[in-house]
Amino acid sequence: MKKKYLSSYFIILMLFCQVLVLPVVAISEEKLDLIETRCDAIKDDLKKIQREDAKVRVHLGGKYDAILNRFIMPLNVKLVEKNLSNADFVENQNNFVDAKTAFSSDYISYQQQLEELVAMDCKKEPEEFYEKLVKVRQKRKTMDQDTMLLRNLMSKNVRLVTKLKEKI
Amino acid sequence: MDDKKPKFQIRDGSRNLLLLGLVSIVVALMTTGVSLAVYHNSGDIYLDRSRPGFLPDEEEVEDDNDDSDEEYDFAKSGDLTGESLGEYLEKIGAEIEEVDEYEKPFDAAALSDEKLGIKPEEKTE
Numbered sequence: 001m002k003k004k005y006l007s008s009y010f011i012i013l014m015l016f017c018q019v020l021v022l023p024v025v026a027i028s029e030e031k032l033d034l035i036e037t038r039c040d041a042i043k044d045d046l047k048k049i050q051r052e053d054a055k056v057r058v059h060l061g062g063k064y065d066a067i068l069n070r071f072i073m074p075l076n077v078k079l080v081e082k083n084l085s086n087a088d089f090v091e092n093q094n095n096f097v098d099a100k101t102a103f104s105s106d107y108i109s110y111q112q113q114l115e116e117l118v119a120m121d122c123k124k125e126p127e128e129f130y131e132k133l134v135k136v137r138q139k140r141k142t143m144d145q146d147t148m149l150l151r152n153l154m155s156k157n158v159r160l161v162t163k164l165k166e167k168i
Numbered sequence: 169m170d171d172k173k174p175k176f177q178i179r180d181g182s183r184n185l186l187l188l189g190l191v192s193i194v195v196a197l198m199t200t201g202v203s204l205a206v207y208h209n210s211g212d213i214y215l216d217r218s219r220p221g222f223l224p225d226e227e228e229v230e231d232d233n234d235d236s237d238e239e240y241d242f243a244k245s246g247d248l249t250g251e252s253l254g255e256y257l258e259k260i261g262a263e264i265e266e267v268d269e270y271e272k273p274f275d276a277a278a279l280s281d282e283k284l285g286i287k288p289e290e291k292t293e
Contacts, residue, residue, distance in 0.1 A: 030288035031281070042284050047221075049278055054222050056273045058215060063267050071260045074242040082248050108211030110274075130286075136279060143274035154264050158257060165253040 027130050035126035046118050050111070057107050064100050064150060072096060072157055079164075088160055096153045103146040110139035 035042065072093050079085040113136045122129040207213055217224055240259045243252070281287035 028288060031286055034286040034288060038285050042286065045284055051222055053274070054214065054217055055224070055228070056270055058217055060267065060270065060273060061215070063263055067260065067263055070239075070241045071256065071263070074244045075256065077244045078242070078246075078248055081245070084248065104211075108214060111211070111214040133279065133284075137276055140274050140279055141276050144272065144276060147273050151264075151267065154260070154267070158260060158264070161253055161257055161260075165250050165257070168248065168250050168253065 027127055032126040035122050035129055039122040042122060043118055050114055067154060068096055068100060092153060092156050092160060099146060099149045099153060103150060106142050106146055110143055113139050
């Protein structure tokens with residue numbers, strides 16, 4: 001009886017391990033052929049994206065810094081000084097700082113992955129190249145979410161200040 | 169007693185000079201390597217637009233110069249009036265507009281199969 005249980009546990013464990021090991025992405029032969037033949041063009045496109053991303057990152061990063069250091073933080077200091085501060089303003093500032101930090105670190109992680117992808121030999125390793133591309137897409141998606149969150153926090157700040165202006 | 173040769177000869181001096189030069193080169197290479205590793209691992213490399221191929225366009229440089237003329241800071245001290253908050257909203261609105269110039273800045277579509285030209289054509293029968 002014990003042996004039977006043991007063997008069934010073993011089978012379940014094996015199946016579980018297999019699920020973990022199985023590649024997440026199913027890549028068709030046609031796609032692998034396209035990657036091999038278009039390898040140089042793909043790399044050129046990726047390098048263009050890298051350059052464009054650097055431009056966007058520097059521009060947006062500068063804007064986020066300006067909004068935090070020249071608007072949100074000085075206003076909160078003044079609100080505290082005038083005893084007008086409330087939890088929403090403080091929470092919004094903290095969330096903005098956290099989101100900006102995440103934006104910076106996620107960008108580094110995304111660019112590291114993209115750099116590794118560009119360095120890969122897609123003619124020799126098209127399958128590994130595509131798997132890496134899928135990972136880079138995930139990182140890019142995170143960047144997209146970070147920028148959306150920061151944009152929402154800016155809008156929230158504007159709403160809070162508009163409300164405050166109506167009260168004064 | 170006088171037969172003893174001096175410990176250091178001129179030849180030793182030139183050898184030491186050569187050694188000093190080599191050690192200096194090795195130390196320079198090591199410190200440069202460490203600096204480059206820090207530069208890379210800290211992620212500063214990805215923000216450095218002075219790298220070849222990443223230099224800003226002329227238009228960007230002009231835009232940056234324009235911005236520096238009219239920098240606004242919300243005053244931390246002084247009275248808090250409707251007028252000052254109105255100015256705050258106006259100025260932050262302008263900054264947000266510039267952020268919005270990038271519609272979907274990290275759009276996932278840029279890395280899609282279609283964009284990279286690796287989507288196999290669908291067979292029509």
